[in-house]
Each structure stands twice: as C-alpha cells, then as structure tokens.
Amino acid sequence: MSTPVEIESTRRRLNPQQAEKIVRMTEAAVEIVSAEGFDRLSVRDVAKRAGVAPATAYTYFSSKGHLVAEVFWRRLAVGVPEPDPAQSAHERVAQVLRGVSMVVAGEGQLGGAVTVALLGDDPESEHLRLRIGGFIHQRLAAAVGDDVDDPERIVDALQMLYAGGLVTAGMGHLTYEDTSERLVAAAELLMGPQK
Numbered sequence: 317m318s319t320p321v322e323i324e325s326t327r328r329r330l331n332p333q334q335a336e337k338i339v340r341m342t343e344a345a346v347e348i349v350s351a352e353g354f355d356r357l358s359v360r361d362v363a364k365r366a367g368v369a370p371a372t373a374y375t376y377f378s379s380k381g382h383l384v385a386e387v388f389w390r391r392l393a394v395g396v397p398e399p400d401p402a403q404s405a406h407e408r409v410a411q412v413l414r415g416v417s418m419v420v421a422g423e424g425q426l427g428g429a430v431t432v433a434l435l436g437d438d439p440e441s442e443h444l445r446l447r448i449g450g451f452i453h454q455r456l457a458a459a460v461g462d463d464v465d466d467p468e469r470i471v472d473a474l475q476m477l478y479a480g481g482l483v484t485a486g487m488g489h490l491t492y493e494d495t496s497e498r499l500v501a502a503a504e505l506l507m508g509p510q511k
Contacts (some may be wrong), residue, residue, distance in 0.1 A: 340366035342387045352428035373412035384433035389444050405463035406510050412459045413499040421492035431486030465480040
C-alpha cells in the first residue's frame with residue numbers, strides 16, 4: 317500500500333502537525349526561490365518565513381537542495397496521475413511527459429532551482445533523485461505498456477528524453493510549455509506509428 321505524499325518525508329513518516337510544517341516550509345521555499353532565486357535560498361530563511369524554528373527545519377531538510385528536491389517530488393506525486401488505460405500508448409505517454417514537464421511551469425526560477433537541487437550530491441537530494449527517477453520510470457512504463465515493440469528500450473529512451481528536456485528548460489533555454497510539446501513530438505517519433 318502506498319503512503320500519501322503528505323505524510324511521508326525523506327527521513328521519516330510524519331504526524332499531521334509535522335506534515336503541516338513541511339507544507340509551510342515547502343511553500344515558503346517556493347516563495348523565496350520565485351522572488352530571489354536559488355542562490356538566496358537558505359533553510360534558515362525558509363524556517364523563519366514558515367514560522368518554524370531553524371533547528372526544527374533542519375530535522376526535516378538537510379540542505380536547501382534537499383528542500384527544493386522535496387518540492388519537486390511532492391508536485392510530481394500529486395501532479396502526474398497514473399496513465400489512463402483507455403487511451404492509446406501514444407496518448408498515455410504524451411500525458412505523462414506533459415505532466416512531468418509542466419510541474420514547475422510558470423513558477424519563475426523554481427525550474428532552475430530544481431535542476432540544481434537534483435544534480436546536487438548531498439545524500440537526501442540523491443535519495444529524492446532516485447525516488448523521482450523511479451516514479452517517472454513507473455509512470456512511463458505504465459504509459460508505454462505492451463502496445464509497442466521492445467517497450468523496455470522505449471521507456472529507457474523516453475527517460476533520456478525527459479531528463480534532457482527538463483535540464484534544457486531548467487537552464488532557461490526553452491519554456492516548460494515548449495519543452496513539453498517537443499518531448500511529446502520526440503516521443504511520437506521514437507514510438508513510431510500508432511497501432
């Protein structure tokens with residue numbers, strides 16, 4: 317049985333009060349990153365804005381990278397639903413790729429902050445990077461299904477596509493909206509004609 321994202325964290329299961337603190341801190345982090353950028357973000361400032369003691373904040377988040385990776389993880393977990401089995405494989409893949417690429421669209425500097433955070437080397441960010449990768453792999457595998465030749469290779473290639481697309485958007489070279497549509501177009505080429 318899966319655990320709702322609201323009551324889990326990288327380090328432990330949360331009671332309702334702890335879960336509320338996490339929500340306040342992740343919201344404060346987004347506000348700070350949007351206004352001032354990732355470089356100006358600190359766990360201490362997030363704690364202050366969220367009304368949480370700094371020592372308490374550090375029990376949940378080891379670094380600002382960990383905090384931003386948590387923001388992305390939470391948004392993915394609620395923003396990218398299971399693919400609809402009534403749709404074709406092409407439609408399911410497009411739904412997943414659009415969902416993943418649009419999670420931070422319109423959020424100013426948050427996309428770049430997520431890129432930096434997920435490339436960080438602290439253990440908590442690495443844990444979330446693996447969790448996020450596994451989640452996206454699962455969604456893509458469910459979307460591809462058995463409707464294409466060699467589904468494992470297609471899923472692997474789709475993972476490379478989305479990773480490259482999100483880094484490109486996170487660096488500011490394309491908008492997330494443009495990235496989303498380019499990912500869908502590339503996936504259609506990769507998957508070939510619909511069956």
